[in-house]
Amino acid sequence: MNDFNIDTVTNAADTPETELPWAELGLKQDEYARILEILGRRPTAAELAMYSVMWSEHCSYKSSKVHLRQFGEKVTEEMQKDLMVGIGENAGVTDLGDGWAVTFKIESHNHPSYVEPYQGAATGIGGIVRDIISMGARPVGVMDPLRFGDIDHPDTQRVLPGVVAGIGGYGNSLGLPNVGGEVVFDSVYQQNPLVNALAVGVLKHEDLRLANASGVGNKVVLFGARTGGDGIGGASVLASESFDDTKPSKRPAVQVGDPFAEKVLIECCLELFHNNLVEGIQDLGAAGISCATSELASNGEGGMHVELTNVLLRDPSLTPGEILMSESQERMMAVVTPENAANFEAVMDKWGVEHSWLGEVTDTGRLIIEWDGDTIVDVDPRTVAHDGPVYDRPYHRPEWQDRLQTDTFRSSAAGGDLPASAEDLGQAVVELMSSPNMADKSWVTDQFDRFVGGNTALSQPDDAGVIRVDDRTGLGIGLATDCNDRYAYLDPYRGAQLALAESYRNVATAGAVPLAVSDCLNFGSPEDPDIMWQFAEAVRGLADACMELGIPVTGGNVSLYNQTAGRAIHPTPVVGVLGKFDDVSRRTPSGFQRWADGQAIYLLGTTRDELDGSEYARMRGHLGGQPPAVDLIAEKTLGEILINASRDGMIDAAHDLSEGGLAAALAEMSLRFGVGSRTSLHELCERDGVDPFTALFSESQARVLVSLPRSEELRFTDMTTARGFPALRLGVVDAESGGIEVAGAFQDGSFGIGLDELKEAWSSVIPSRFGGAAA
């Protein structure tokens, strides 16, 4: 049927001298030697394909594993209280109460999105959604933390519109609300955009499914889309160089997604779970069938027998190695008992999903793959899936780190001539809000469907995305993702903690109780000891901080080698925090309400002189010094205050202070619904010993701005006093003025910014670069 030679196990044993292109497939000399040792012979072409892709950095976490262990080791009993499934499965699962559970995970699709922005970003959504399905959950929302190069760079002009359209095109078609994320511009991401995708799903406890092939004699089935040449990078080497030079050697490295096929796959899987028709299930993502067969087998009884010619193909010219490595989208593999096979087929027929029975579960401890009866793979699946190489790569603190940290904003030329007059400070606020990173992102988020499904209670630009899970009780979840890469560059340990602190604070600000963490660790090359140090420090910082806050990391993803021409991105540990609402109707929105005229505005937390790495410093082209101090005890207390205030209905708006400090928070709370405010910085400057400039632009952590009715002021301040947390009345909501008025210890009275003027400056930045609609 095919015009290529099949490299069988027998053939491999008989021809030990045959040279295989292991180096072209990305294996190192010692790794290939290890394969020879494991097998006791040379691998067949198909085996080599499997090992090479499963032992890649992406699949094996070989450089990061030794550090990631901390997420499993630095745990307390408190952290495991609600944890149903931890790290290692497709996604972690956390108990929500009432028989409900929630699963969420964040992944990167950085490189594919750079090569082909639309399809790369689209299949990023598709892949993370299938991880959620394979836990037995119904996906209920997605989020996208995005990072691009300088807003005016041609590379950004090419990549951003495609990425945004791809996320919208796939996510909207699936009917999943996109409830948040980030859009960051920085020249370090030129040619290395970060396209991370988070998905969240909910399930009843009894629907939980795991990726293991248990039960000898159970059948293995592949279903969903057909297998094509998508995403085959290295396998083309096998196809073209060692076997048949006449074949088209250039296989596409880009996968093309079909959201409508995925939508059908979601419903089809949920019906399978509901009727209890599958014993184990695994989605096919990176490394395709290689990954699914070896992981299912090694997590179950240890053996599996598969006939590869049963795989339904879109392209009949694929070689066995290519079939094993194909990353065609919208495919799933399941283990089904013989008794359930007919019912399984009935569900497939009902949804019009193609399927093929590939083989069965065995207890031989071997993964045997045949091609038309000839054995082409005979391996211990553990050696493929779990026992890949592990590197404790050398790392050391970069020699430039100290220099960077002593170059503080205050001591730099940029920090020399700071605005002090009311007029200059007012202008600085407008300038800040119209800088690309602070500007209105609705050009991006308006292309995503944020409310489909009717369960979205909050979404961008609010602090957290909030989704109702149970419409009977109002039980729901809050989600946020954050990372300030500038802080992480200045100090990776603290930067990772600050990412967690901000994400935690955002979830609590909306009123949710933080429960779990998922992280997407984006870094440069692990072979550079400087970068490896950044990675090790970030992981250590995050694990320590999780322990202190009492919430576990339940899953995530590592993306290394984010660098071009020797220039690495800033360390970017994106942290997602998931929280729980007993009733989402208690959520706290982020803007001053139109009906809230005269409400009191309180600032919670302490302001210090912390401008290094700030948005103000970025605006002046400076990056150096130390990131803001981390105080996780303060974050926890602040979180409790906000959650109680939301539960008891004390506050009507809350917004955290992060990039851009108090100036940005005040502006954003007013811009949200077009409702102004009148505040004074006098007391703040006096209490915290800072000047008005610092009060406005410092990025001290553990601070939140709230508005509340005067009738609640006493109850609220009693609560903050009882917890010993600083709370200061800054002023009032002013729905009539149409502006933001700030008085303070300025040289010349107060400044006022008209909301119309501010909105124009803030909202025109991104449309002016990217035009009407995305490509």
Add this chain to the structure above:
Amino acid sequence: MPTILVEVMPKPEILDPQGKAIANALPHRGFTGFSGVRQGKRFELSVDGEVTEELLESARTAAAEMLSNPVIEDVVSVTVAEDL
């Protein structure tokens, strides 16, 4: 007025969701006997005057660089039609 026709198809090995959807729909409407469908697109570039070799070359470049996405599509043909 002559017209330059550019035909673009998804690369054969790339998934074509539209073609697949049409292929699935055909038998439902009674059109049997077709084993697959792939859907591409055709561009008609109108020319005032004569199609010179330079103009045709420029159309080929536009086809390769702008009318198609070289990552996932192939330019199948660039031809001239006289009276369209």
